[in-house]
Amino acid sequence: MATEHIDLNVKVVEMRDIVKKFGDFVANDGINLTVHKGEIHAILGENGAGKSTLMNQLYGMFPPTSGQILVHGKPVVLDNPQKAIREGIGMVHQHFMLVPPFTVTENIVLGMEPVKGIKLDMAKARQDVKEISERYGLSIDPDAKIEDISVGMQQRVEIRKALYRGAETLILDEPTASLTPQEITELIHIMHSLTADGKSIILITHKLKEIKASADYCTIIRLGKYIDTVKVADVTENDLASLMVGRKVTFSVEKPPMKAGDLVLDVKDLHGVDYRGVEILKGLSIQVHKGEILGIAGIDGNGQTEMVEIITGLRKATGGQVLVNGTDVVNKPPRFGFEHGVSSIPADRQRHGLVLDFSVAENMILQNYGQEPFSKKGILDQKAIGQYTQDAMEKYDIRPRDAVRKPARTLSGGNQQKVIIAREVNNDKDLLIAVNPTRGLDVGAIEYVHKYIIEQRNKGKAVLLVSFELDEIMSLSDRIDVIFDGKISGSMTGDQANEETLGMMMAGGKVQ
Amino acid sequence: MDNFINNLGILIYATLLYTAPLLYAAMGSCFSEVSGVVNIGIEGMMTVGAFTGATVAYFTGNPWLGFVCAGLAGMAFALLHGIATIQFGADQTISGTAINFLAPGVAIVTAKAIFNSSDTVPLDPSSKIPTLFAGVFSSGTPWSNFMKNVFSTYASTYLVFVVLVVVWFVFYKTRFGLRMRACGEHPLACQSLGINVHRTRMICVCLSGFLAGLGGACMTMATSNQFRPTSIVGQGFIAIAAVIFGKFRPQGAMIGCLLFGLCSGLRVVIGSSSLNISVQLLSMIPYVVTVIVLILFVGKSHVPAANGKPFVKTK
């Protein structure tokens, strides 16, 4: 740990007794935070605990309802980002704030563009960008367009954007969400070189391992309330987890041994293109049997999304076969695959999984609305639909129970996901595909989703799990295939898996 | 052959004459769409511009004053559209439709009040927008006829190309242009950098109304000499089509407008020729060509990512 850089006499940021209400909902309830010069300070909490809300106030996205913010000991009012920037606060958002068709340089200078007269001075902008890059070893082509560079590179652009604005304190919101283990190591290295230069970093995360690896101090928030600030060196990961969740947590998932049965999904030499028409699947083959969970590990953008879209019929393949119980479903409409045994929990539940403006009941029959008992001779039977939904809500513990006729939009994220799971599991198909099934859910909901996935496997279903969370892949999968550059670059059984080997393979390295 | 040269001159003249109003409006549309606000109210803004220009010029005898007032009248209705869509998050298409209803209604009611007729009184040549090269080319030989035809067009036509260069410069070489384009792609990013998305979009929508108003004025102060309820019949929508065709770039929209101007020019030339083709069918050409052009080009067009989506500031 780089504690030697910390100057405890300089408090760069202090937040005192911050309360933030949205209507009657209290997102932050009396939170305190002190960050010193040269320090990496982690903010730990579950999804929805109020971490991002807290940081958005520090970055001036919205003002606190009450409480005080001090920068270098001086009280400040930060009611827009420009003021925060002026106070030396920079933020790298979890969802990058980059304009995809713009170049790296344009994105970095946007909002603080150098001008010569009335004309943009792009030459100076490029020069400034280059200087910052060299200083912190963040090399990147200043004229590349954002939409053409990798997620890791985009993150570097975001960091440089903050530095260009003269940030002294850098807020990183879940910075490792879509990075490989190797990229994470590099990021931690960059963070340390920044603190060595006297910058301070606030790291928002729910990943304990990264806190242990990088942070000096950690402030824990639970349900909007301040819990504690600890010196990271003095605590274990389990201590942090208990503080975060408020009870003892077990990380292991109960999973009885299973013998894999007949082949259900057989993907052979699959080729496909992405939305730009660039080939992204380059001869991918996987197999999933009854009673097993195959985990697909890989970094976003290596073809896993397109693979799932092809299997579920949302995208055309340019070559290869997808056999489900022996029937080729490639280049057939989604309904064909569904009828031949494919069900799926899509990655984006609000885009693909649910019609948010439909009621929960209407969402429950998304594939079956035209069949008995839900409709007879083209007329919907609302009573049957309502009863079916009520039963499912009891069985899968979807809340609130009286939401049968309410829009799915009104449910929480976890309950929305339960609706999808209820629907897909009720469909009772041989193959269940789950893509990032726990993204954005809190710990309770994650446990629930994991339980159902394992239950499907135990019932003898074939499960294909695609996830960017390595922990999830490792704890659930019977076998793991690593996807890299549109192909499977390596395989192992679930119990052999370890993070280093997987990480290496995910980055395209070969394992001897 | 002489006849051909003569007709060619007329064709170029007519093409430019019909292109100018479209191009003003198309540049207006570019501003609005690129900043993220769909503006189908361009048509209505052209209509009030057409009326205001002809009316002010009639009473003051000063065409340029009329021209500027036309822009301001268009801008007033753009302001309404901006307040509804940007400030209050109204559906942009519905708001635009309302403008297209409201603006001609206001124009005609006012016309009836002032002129006791839905048409304005025809302008004297001195109150119309001047032609720059009147009398420079004499008629006589086929080629001098040709030159005379081509260059007998109005100052507003030359001006539109000057404005185009300025607009292009603003789009791609200035701070405002960069920010405006960013607002249409990723408004949240702009907000996080301290750019006032609402203000930027409001300025762009107002500019779109101003330019649309100028386009309307071209129709009543240059192409013809009075406002009638039928002065603006779909030009606003064609301008929007030209913008989509031109991939939301002013220079691309120019090519689209020239194409549609050419279609209208052909209608004039063929219509006045001895060819016996139905006027109705000829009048259909610009609209049919618009559809065909959209089929051929729209798929490759990059639509600003946040176009049409209201941006709600986080509080």
Next chain:
Amino acid sequence: MSKLEKILQSAFFRTIISILIGFAVGAIFLLIVNISPAEAYAKLFSSIFSNPKSLSYCVVYATPLIILGLSVAFSFRTGVFNIGAEGQFVVGSMAACVVGILVPAPPIVLPILCIAAAAAAGALWGIIVGFLKVKWGINEVLSMIMFNWIAFYLSNYIADLPIIKNEGNAEATKNVQEAAMILLPKSWIDSLGLCNSASWGILIAAILAVVVYIIIEKTSLGYSLKAVGFNRDAAEYGGINANRSVLIALAISGAMGGIAGATNLLGIGQRIAIFTAQESYGFQGIIAALIGASNPLGVFVGGLFYGAIKYGGSRLNIIGAPSEVVNVIMGTVIFLIAISHIFNFRLRKKKKGGDK
């Protein structure tokens, strides 16, 4: 929520407020152009309510607006914006007109043939636009506007063809055969004191309102169309053919646009003129749909309201007031409906969920 509060927050109440403000804005305009709003509005409403004849005129004016409103409302509910109702109306009218002039058929059969032809023509006009949308991704709003103009000139072209054109000097078609008309029996009209154009059209409009309600709310077809309208990606994921749905929605919408044209022609028009400018029926249908909040019953009422105002407005010339003030009022009304969520009347502070 108290009952009063419910009323204050209802779409109906907001619409009423919008209409009132619309009239206020119209009044301001009348003042500006030096006409007494009181006198003008008195004339407007007295023309509407003076006798059964004028009331029946209002219904006649309202009929096409209701049907077009239903067409637009149906499109709104299924996620497309049928700004092309104008063109569908025009091609529908023309199709009905051609059949009504040229096809020899007895009464009852002939109007049905005319209406069927109009529905087919309107549906075709909708499907073309739908096809451009699903095949090439062309924004339907834009292509519909183009097809409105194409329909306009096409209608003018056909009306000018010798076989159809009026033998006299009128720039219009011949009249359709008497057998094609859907007027109420003369004896009814006389005994009730209705206008001569009173027709079965309003019954057709009522039937269509019920049909639209059933399709949207009760059928699996409606389910799939709405699913695509709300969230195309999820609908496709659920196995619904989204492109097919868009085509079906536009075909149904277009057919209604065409039927509106036919009822207007067979009720009051009897022939089609060669126009110099669009009649803007389609846009008026959009207003009816917006006033009725895209709900079939609401559209029926909204259409009646608009029809009445339109009829009343047409009588304003008598006192020298411009009838276009109706356009100003109606334009203001939709503009206000578009932003009506800001009229958020609350009796007390209400709970509001966090948006984070």
